[in-house]
Amino acid sequence: MAGGQQSVLFVCLGNICRSPIAEAIFRKLATDQGIINKWKIDSAATSTYEIGNPADQRGQRCLMKHGITTNHIARQVTKNDFLTFDYMLCMDESNLRDLKRMAEKVKNYKSEIKLLGSFDPQNHLYIQDPYYGNDADFEDVYQQCLRCCTAFLESST
Template sequence: MAATGTKSVLFVCLGNICRSPIAEAVFRKMATDGGIVDQWIIDSGATSDWNLGSLPDARGLACLRKHGIDTDHRARQVTKEDFMSFEHILCMDESNLSDLKRKSKSVKDYTAKIELLGSYDPQKQLIIQDPYYGPKVIGQLTQRLVHGVVWAVTSLYHYQLSR
């Protein structure tokens, strides 16, 4: 469980090597730059077990470095404990959302709010497509994630202030 006064967010995608580690790294950078990183538990995970222990995709890492963002994240799968440990679980697409909701049913009285990261997008582009098979898409994805995460950070921050 998160410490009192600590906020928490878990970003989730299918394999935890493209979308969710990028979102985690961007969120962490923004929280660091904003001087509030010590108030947050920030992580990412996968709905599948395909890439456990792997670094994020090299194309995503290159794009993050281009924006001055580093990460040492290793892919992991979402656990039952995550539904009790994190306040917010933000996923990338409807398949992730369905998998998370199915898994959450096995956790009694879970506390996490599970939603699409895209729900924070003012343009209402709810789905963040999986870029794994497209060479140009990861660069575009990073820009989209930056935009989505900015809204998520702002919304979550204001949500926490109002509580």
């Protein structure tokens, strides 16, 4: 994909905790490396639970602590996403199953559907949902997303 724009969609269940954190981290990494214009970056949900809601306040606080902000509003994955995004990186096995099931209904989809954790140098395959957890759980998600997004960006440029 050298020269052209690449695209990545981060996906979790509700699109208010894990995927907006991953999206915000990846956007910051690409910005810091001066390649933001080479990327289309977004995040979405497999479910309809949180559509229209902003990112979880705890996740936003965690990001701000690391100098990152997000104004993402939750949305659900669409059929068009499978046709337009090069990569769909999701957080756990249930997201992966849901995405693959949705992809089967889309003719000639082009997205490569993978676990974001498959890029983790520490080999933590799943990024656990911090929704019912505390600030420490959000920090864990942040650190894992940071490792994974850094490795993904290196592998794709």
